[in-house]
Amino acid sequence: MKYTYDYSLLPGSVTTLAPVIPVTFINGKYNFDTFALVDSGADSGLISTVIADALHIDWNKLKRETGYTTSGEFYYRTFKNLETEIEFNPFMIDINIVEGVAPFKCILGRNDLFLKAEITFRGFANQFDIEFRKFN
């Protein structure tokens, strides 16, 4: 099934339109519902350590690695097989947990959401489509 979303309006010195979707993360008996930026430029998705804490993920015990942005380095830890749900479509992803990340505390990228769904950005219409792949 294909879902069409309008871009969301985000605050700042200049109002920003961005592709944002509601997402649920599940870690055992702990659920966390938030909104994620859909980012085709992000190699992998991320959540902040604050969200990881809400999911009772003991992220401090995971191996710390170095990642890169256009402006420098950051440290992250990877949590494997996090149960994720968007519009009742469940799937598992590996998610990076990053300290002090801002402004978005949750981003989904190419190695997670984009492997599970066909995503089309239609910036001229301020809309994007997500069509989840069917897995047997």
Place this chain on the structure above:
Amino acid sequence: MGIDFTKLLKGYGKGWVAVSSDYKKVLGHAKTLDVLMKRVESKKGKQKVYYFPSGESYSNFVG
């Protein structure tokens, strides 16, 4: 239009908000997520509540 966070988050300082399942109302705000969740989770029942940071600026974000 998608979710209008400019309207939703207006007047809320740095911290987190709890957003209703129809994305139209803020159900609570706190400076930290754990404090907010403690307040909201006991009252929400079966209703879905979305948590989102407030007081952030999203202008000129390069991801």
